Amino acid sequence: QVKLVQSGAEVEKPGASVKLSCKASGYSFTGYYLHWVRQAPGQGLEWMGWINPYSGGTTYAQKFQGRVTMTSDTSISTAYMELSRLRSDDTAVYYCARDGEQWSPTPGEFDYWGPGTLVTVSS
Amino acid sequence: DIQMTQSPSTLSASVGDRVTIACRASQSLNAWLAWYQQKPGKAPKLLIYKASTLESGVPSRFSGSGSGTEFTLTISSLQPDDFATYYCQQYNNYPLTFGGGTKVDIK
Numbered sequence: 001q002v003k004l005v006q007s008g009a010e011v012e013k014p015g016a017s018v019k020l021s022c023k024a025s026g027y028s029f030t031g032y033y034l035h036w037v038r039q040a041p042g043q044g045l046e047w048m049g050w051i052n053p054y055s056g057g058t059t060y061a062q063k064f065q066g067r068v069t070m071t072s073d074t075s076i077s078t079a080y081m082e083l084s085r086l087r088s089d090d091t092a093v094y095y096c097a098r099d100g101e102q103w104s105p106t107p108g109e110f111d112y113w114g115p116g117t118l119v120t121v122s123s
Numbered sequence: 124d125i126q127m128t129q130s131p132s133t134l135s136a137s138v139g140d141r142v143t144i145a146c147r148a149s150q151s152l153n154a155w156l157a158w159y160q161q162k163p164g165k166a167p168k169l170l171i172y173k174a175s176t177l178e179s180g181v182p183s184r185f186s187g188s189g190s191g192t193e194f195t196l197t198i199s200s201l202q203p204d205d206f207a208t209y210y211c212q213q214y215n216n217y218p219l220t221f222g223g224g225t226k227v228d229i230k
Contacts, residue, residue, distance in 0.1 A: 045167065045210055047219040061218040095166055107214045109157040109172035116166055
């Protein structure tokens, strides 16, 4: 079955960087784009961007351009999301989610989600 | 960016009630809209995609309708497991955006 396993909680200081991982199993990792979505405490969902694990191609939300880097390692079916110059308002749960459309170059619905990684930014 | 507005933000209902949640987009989405259910401390779960297609394994009491800028999620007979927060999401344009959520709680 499809499974996305995310790395553990992180506590970082303002100005630092964090790199989260999302390990996929149960399907062809290179066949589906992966999205990253975050949710601040008590707030709604915010899309950050997505990656084509096969080519490494990415599309980022403009809000995060220059601060976010999404990468993938096909040899271990793992995607990564690095966020730099952290601020207190980056405190959130970060989810990876699989795009529901195989081989589609345009985004679709998110059919499988990881459990999320809590990132706390605090001095 | 496309703004997604959900209403109501909170909805109090009883088991067995028919529940309707609205989602309005600031520009046309065609049918590129999904609905998710989220319970506290858990990841969202896909319910509906392409505005009206029921995701595999989702109970048939959930249905979606609409096109263009107006969309609706309906739960035909609310069950105890359905008390949760529901989000709509557009994937017609970048950046992908979500509605603010509708919390369905017990009346």
